[in-house]
Amino acid sequence: MPAQGAGNAGGADAVRPAQSESSPPLPPGLDLLWGRRGRGQRGPKPGLSVDAIVAAAIRIADAEGLEAVSMAHVADQLGFTTMSLYRHVASKEELLQLMWNGSAQGAEELVITGDDWRARLRMWAMVQREMIDRHPWITQMPMAAPPMAPNSLTFVERGLEAMDDSGLPDADKLRVIGLISSYTLSEARMAHDAARAARQAQAATTGTEPLPAWTWEGLVREVADEQTYPRLHRLAWSASIGDDSSGWNEEEEFRFGLDRILDGVEVLIRTAQP
């Protein structure tokens, strides 16, 4: 169904498609992200704005998790009715996209420092990880298409900038950026999913139970017999993996993988330009 109903009595459609003029219309969702949605001046002053909606949604997601972000919840956080949101946002999915972009606010004034490409790229990855940790719910989002939001592009630009002195062809720089982002995002996702699972396992056994607090090694010991999983069995029964008593240091794990990747990039750079 096209956006402009022909003889439809009364109601205007929720959001207008584009600002017209030269450029071809962007895919739906992206137009708003890049400020290309029309704004007439005829009606009453809007008491609600896209920014306010997105900010409220992010506040909720930070405080109560992504699953708590419903149109109704966001709306009455703002003191409006549910349907009022649809005057500014086409759908919940679009709101989620805007939240994604909003979570990366501050990427503009981000400065990546370091003596060489390796130090800078490392910092770039750590910053990305920190941004995700500040808004863990972004690891649960659909993530439609390659990142095309303004803040995402800014971040990619910073990554390319970090590799200015690498001597790699631009296409390879982009691939390296993609590689590191993939890893960082995935690692953050696993960390937060695990944390969430642990948290709600804790919540499930309120009070009464002695709460066994399963560790990864403990579970493997319980479940993996020696015949079918000899190596895992050995690993789980050998001395604790992590150094400290609690075992399993996530941050250390992340840095380990990152350094392996950077080693690989170094090999690429060295072989490309002798």
Add this chain to the structure above:
Amino acid sequence: MPAQGAGNAGGADAVRPAQSESSPPLPPGLDLLWGRRGRGQRGPKPGLSVDAIVAAAIRIADAEGLEAVSMAHVADQLGFTTMSLYRHVASKEELLQLMWNGSAQGAEELVITGDDWRARLRMWAMVQREMIDRHPWITQMPMAAPPMAPNSLTFVERGLEAMDDSGLPDADKLRVIGLISSYTLSEARMAHDAARAARQAQAATTGTEPLPAWTWEGLVREVADEQTYPRLHRLAWSASIGDDSSGWNEEEEFRFGLDRILDGVEVLIRTAQP
């Protein structure tokens, strides 16, 4: 609320907690995965089974996407009522976990071949990627906790096996496995999200529109001005990134990253054992 309501008239609880005996009860969800859920013999023969439910759910997810997997849909695919599923599965979340494990069926008879650790590890990653591609919906799943399902552990065991001749300490082998899995999963996720986005962008413009078919470069050209995104601008306006005309070969991109990671692992192995 504990599972056993004291004076509750009539109804037995949906699923019994554990099989008793020695071992301490596993966290909820895992007990079923590892076959540690009790089964009495008193009642009528069940016409429904966990396996049938999981198989039906996977069939739906493969054919119509994960969002089409609802308890109602699964149930009447099997010719039963919605609520009947809850006699075999504690919740939808548990069903999703079982689907995850079920999607990795066939991991037992998987054989990883190759002359050295590098070839084997590469094959291991490619196999993982293919398994994900066969069931793209697993990239959309919550993924509670580190992978503890039997098939997941089998797969990890195979990865460790692939590195038998690497000379690395076991803990490092595990970290390498984790690094590669993270990357593979994330890359697969991006690829499928992009594919899905493209598919439904296509579906949105049925018939009438000339469907512009945006490429990544095209979008960047449209949106990224030279001042704020100089490197991206240059990249997008230079000759097409991919080699063929359609640009952007996902498989090649995946292999690029994988080879970088393997290079990094090689560095680690070489420096660890001279």
Add this chain to the structure above:
DNA sequence: CTGAACTGTATGCGCCGTACACAGTTGAGG
């Protein structure tokens, strides 16, 4: 001054996960 453009509201639909009470089926223990 009028009417079109615009903002927020109220109502309602279909779908979701699942709590709960219930009827029918089976096998173990008396």
Add this chain to the structure above:
DNA sequence: CCTCAACTGTGTACGGCGCATACAGTTCAG
């Protein structure tokens, strides 16, 4: 053999979800 507890599947109902739609009130261009 009978009985009754254990068990399986059903029916109904509830609260929450995203969102279509019709509507009432506000503002500015003509």
